[in-house]
Amino acid sequence: MGTAQELSTNTNMSFSSIDMCSDSSYNMSTYGPDDIVEPCILYDIRDSIFGADSAAARDPQQTALDLELSLMNVPTISAMIAATTSTDTTTNSDGVGTSESRSDNDDDNTSTSEITLVQITPSNCNNHRDGAVTAVKLLNANNDGNGTSIGYNRDKHNYIKFRLISIVGGNAKNIGNDAYSEIHSILLDSVLETINNAHYILGSCSSAAAADKPIALKHSKVVISQVGPPGFYMDVVTNPYVFGIHVNSDTYPLPALQTLLFHLNSINEKTSNQQVRVVYRDKSEFFYSTCKSVIDVATSQGFDVTDIMYDPDGITEEEDNEDGIPNSQNIPFLEGLADRLCPPSIDNIEGQEQKLSPAIFACVKDGEADAILSKIRLNGCRPSLSWFTTATWAWANNNPDVIPYFQGGGQWHKNFAYSDQFFDTGQDVLDYGLEHFGYAGNYDHVVSYAIPNLIADYIGSFFRIDDYPDVDNAFLNNYEGLRRALINFNAHTIFGPIAFNEYQRNSGRGAAGMQWIEPSASISLANDNNSAEEGANKAATNEEEVVPEFVLACMSPLDQADAAIVIPSPSASLCAPGYYVNQSLIETEPALLGNKCSSCPINTYMAVENEYMQCVACPIGSSTMDKSGATYCVQESPNLIPTGLKVLGYLFVIVSWSLAIGYIIWMIIHREDSVVKIGQPEFLLFICVGAIMSTSAIIPLTLADTNVGEDSYAAASRSCQAIPFFYSLGWVLMYSSITAKSYRLTKVAAAASRFSRKKVTAKEMYKIIVAFMVLDLIVLIAWQVVDPLMYVRSEVTKSVDDDSGVVTIETVGQCASTSMWYFLGPIIGIHVCLMVITNVLLWQVKNMSDRYQEQKYVALASLYICELLLLGIPILIAVQGSAVARYTVIAGVIFLTDTGVLSLIFIPKIKFQNEGLPEGMSVVQSMNIRSSVQMKASRNLGKYSGAEISENKSSTDFTRHMSKNGSSGRLFGSMSFSAVDEISDENVAKNINSTTFDGVNEVEDSSDKDVEQAIDGEKS
Structure with missing residues (x-):
């Protein structure tokens, strides 16, 4: 690296001899330690009304390059400048420009004064330079290209315009900070000596800012510095020309500490139980003063403070450091700092008051942060908060897995809603810079842009009551008055409110407190990648911005905050019930402050919020039902059907x-x-088959019962779905057979009552059975397709044993369907219709002997079924929570219904069959049909009383008389009488028999055998 003396020998440092830079501002910011940069003029921006640039006169080619690199293609500015009125300009030899012009449409003179702004920067400080370029261009193009209007009467056309001279002093990475500072001072001094209207110095970046101060004092020129630490401004008494636009960087970590205090108050915890551990460098004003402020405030508030200061450039004499590695790169040394910052976890000693999770503050650089955090993880540390200077630097973007819930601070946040006459927000300034400079700037770009605007507003305020402001005279003869006026000046800028305190540094607003949080917790879903303090650690890139899982949200100042600070961190927070602190996550997960809680393993539980390292095992006989994250163990009472009751069902x-x-x-x-x-055996057979099917529903009813957590829910659900098919189809088959049988009997009886022959076959009656079966089946299939019955378990009661923490849950399993009554209703309707129809039909043949029809017994069966349902349904509703009672009721109703109907149909028949025919009666006589047949016969026979049939007439005469009337010995169709002495019930019954059953055409000497043969021959 060369010294300043060597460089000054090889290079003429006077302003008039410096060449224009050959590279752009951004490209020079990317130079490394091996790149040599000679001092050069990067920008000499001056309005054309003040004459040709001195730099242009020196090197027109270089000036063209500079103009190309300094927003010559900005459309809005070009358009503004194009509107400028024609002017006459004079430039004196000192570079002081004055201008007077006359508009074609206005007789008033236009007075425009020029104020030069000077800035010297190292090659890497592109943001500090380029923001000012944007501001000067826009200010000069304002008011139709006239510049900034000043004075009381704005119609007097008094304006100021700015000249910006921006010089790159060299590459500090190449020549070192000390050598660069000497060159910086020489160049600044030369410019101020050469340019008489150079009234303000734009502060350099923090590493070179100190070089501005002595030159500002020497020439009595105000410098507006871009430095945060308050120590920079403490010499205000001896050097009153230094003003600071940055807010106090010592306040960066204070919002985090204040929120920690609020949290402790909310949980009634003493500050003395809260550890605040601070590690910081001693070689930088920024690092030292920022963390020292935390120590001072925390100590005053009673926190348990641990102060860990170290020399980053020092060399620790250790056996493993024979190469003399500086502390900032010495991993064992940094791990030792981490052990002091957060010691390894040890078991709490009984009776010792437990300390809260420590709050960590670290004012360190990137590599130091990496080493410290790695060791902290291994120590099992769970900080309540971690405030790191690196949290708002590029380091955070390079470590997205590490930074969740980390806090940091800065001068500005992209979500600040401050505005000015040109832009709505600071982010708009950066977007504008990206478009015209080709890189994404950071907050320094916004600050640099704000300084010329601040000066313009301040000068306008100073001359606000003057009708004819004499700007040049004021700066020549009253500069001290201008300086003092700046002390009391308050402004609203794109950087926020600006006001200067007793140290002449900005106290208009608080610093930007920030934290990496989940996007859902931020109002604006912000992601600020550009807030940092040290320029060397905030290099911008041209890479596309990738929105991370966490965003850097603004937490302060309060009027700009879009989220609340998350404190304590998830890592230090108590784990929720059902979770425990997982030591493995603490040691291995990159996110130090992320959630370290894991769900309790199966058959373990945690009932309360906690920070235990393991969950409690479930007592014997209980479990978590194969679930993790349990808050209690369960002793299940499944309310299953007892085996004995299932046996009863079978x-x-x-x-x-x-x-x-x-x-x-x-x-x-x-x-x-x-x-x-x-009795028509084919239908009696169907009744038996239907009863078998109906009773079979008890089998799937028994199988539709399974324990909690078993894999047999599907089988139980299939059993549920089988129940209605078995029971409903069996019941319909049974009752529709009685219906068909009864209908057939009524047809026969009706034909007999008319003395007509009627053939009714069994096949015709099958249609009735099929019709009802199909109708019932359609409803059942629709139910199965739309919303089938499924086996589900529901909780009935829950009781807690406070001693063991075991929860006894009583559940009950049942077959359920959300649409059950939409289908059960039509099924019940079909069954009721069958019962009604059957009983009506049997009523019509009630006069037939009970020996051959079931009217009385079917009516009793129907009444019996209704009684069972009326008794069973209320009981079923009342015992929904008891599987035992519900099963007993359902199985009992099915069993009693089926066996009851069978018994009421068959037991009387068995009785009649065992008793045989009554003595002296034939089959037809035993049928005992009391119908209109006898009444009709009596009326017909009455015609022959008196003369035609006398009491003494012989049967031969009566027969002969009947023959004459066309009876041929037959009465009422095929009914014949042989040697009939009188009309008896037996003869009438014989006639009904021969009339009813086709195939017996003439039954002259009818006998029981003939009737039975007729019945058997036709099955009718």
Whole structure:
């Protein structure tokens, strides 16, 4: 590296001899330690009304390059300048410009004064330079290209314009900070000596800012510095020309500390129990004063403070540091700092008051932060907050997995809503700079832009009551008055409110407190990648911005905040019930402040908020039901159907089936008996089959029962779906068979009552059964398709054992469907219709002997079923929480319904069959039909009383008389009388029999055998 003397020997440092720079501002900011930069003029921006640039006169080619690199292609500014009125200009030899012009449309003179702004910067400080370029261009193009209007009467056309001289003094990385500072001072002194109207110095970046101060004092020129630490401004008494636009960087960490205090107050915790541990460098005013402010405030508020200061350039004499590695790069040394910052976790000693999780503040650089954080993780540390200077630098963007919930501070945040006459927000300034300079600037760009605007507003304020402001005279003869006026000047800028305190540094607003939080917690979903303090650590890039999982939200000042500080951090927060602190996450996860809680493993639980390292095991006999994250252990009471009750259900099935099968066997054995034949055995068989199907529903009802957590819910659901098919179809088959049988009997009886022949076959009656079965099946299939029954478990009661922490949960499983009643209603309707129709039909044949029709017994069965339902349904509703009671009721209703109907149909028939025909009666006589047949016969026979049929007439005469009337010995169709002495019930019954059953054309000497053969021959 060269010294300042060597450079001054090789290079003429006077302003008049410096060449224009050959590279752009941004490109020079990327130079490394090996790149040599000779002092050069980067910008000499001056309005054309004040004459040609001195730099242009020196090197027109270089000036063209400079203009190209300094916003010559800005459309809005070009348009403004194009509107400027024609002017006459004079320039004196000292570079002091004055101008007078006359507008074609205005007789008033226009007076414009020029004020030169001077800035010297190292090559890397592009943001500090380029923001000022934007401001000067816009200010000079304002008011139709006339510049900034001043004075009381604005119509007098008094304006000021600015000249910006921006010089790159060299590459400090190449020649060192000390050598650069000497060159910086020489160049600034030369410019101020040469340019008489150079009234203000724009402060350089923080590493070179100190070089501005002595030259400002020497020439009595105000310098507006861009430095945060308050120590920079403490010599205000000896050097009153230094003003600071930055807010106090010592306040950066104070919002975090203040929020920590609020948190402790909210939980009634003493500050003495809260550890505040601060590690910081001693070689930088920024690092030292920023963290020292935390120490001072925390100590005054009673926190348990640990002060860890170190020399980053010092060399620790250790065995493993034979190479003399400086502390800032010595990993063992930095790990030692981490052990002091957050010691390894140890078990709490019984009786010792437990300390809260420490609050960590670190004023360090990138590499130091990495080493310290790695060791802190290994120590098992769970800080309540971590405030790092690096949290708002490029380091944060390079470590997205590390920075969640980290806090930091800065001068500005992209979500600040401050505005000026040209831009609505500071972010708009950066967007403008990106478009015209080709890189994404940071907050220094905004500050640099704000300084010329501040000076313009301040000068306008100074001359606001003057009708004819004499700007040049004021700066020549009253500069001290101008300086003092700046002390009391308040401004609203794009950087925020600006006001100067007793040290002449900005105290108009608070610093920007920031924290990396989840986007959902931020009002603006901000992601600020550009807030930093040290220029060397905030280099901008041209890479596309990638929105991370966490965003850097603004937490202060309050009027600009878009989120509240998250404190304590998730890492230090108590774990929620069902979770525990996972030591492995603390040691291995990059996010130091991220959530370190893990859900309790299966069969362990945690009932309260905690910071334990493991969960409590469930007591024997309880579990978490194969779930993690349990807040209690469960002792399940599944309310299952007892095995004994299931056996009873199967016995119900066996008994019902046995009865049905027994009745079938009885029919087969006695198939020749008139009771069976006239009872129509095919339909009696269907009744038995229907009863078997209906009772079979008890089997899936029994199977639709499974324990909690078992994998048999699907099988139980299938059983649920089978229940309505078995029960409903079986019941319909049983009752529709009675309906068809009864309908057939009514048709026969009706034909007999008319003395007509009627053939009614069993096949015709099958249609009735099929119709009702199909109708019922359609409803059942629709139910199965739309919303089938599913086996579900619901909680009935929950009780807690306070001693063991075990929760006993009583559940009940049942078959459920959200649309059940939409389908169950039509099914019930079909069943009710069948019962009503059957009983109506049987009523019509009530005069037939009970021996051959079931009107009385079916009516009793229907009444019996209704009684069962009226008794069972309320009980079923009342016992929904008891699987045992519900199963008993349902299985009992099914069993009693089926066996009851079977018994009421078959037991009377078995009784009649065992008793045989009454003594002296034939089959037809035993049918005992009391109908209109006898009444009609009596009326017809009455015609032959008196002369035609006398009491003494012989049967031969009566027969002969009947023959003459075309009866041919037959009465009422095929009914014939042989040697009839009188009209008896037996003869009438014979006639009904021969009329009803086709195939017996003439039954002259009808016998029981003939009737049975007729019944058997036609199955009718």
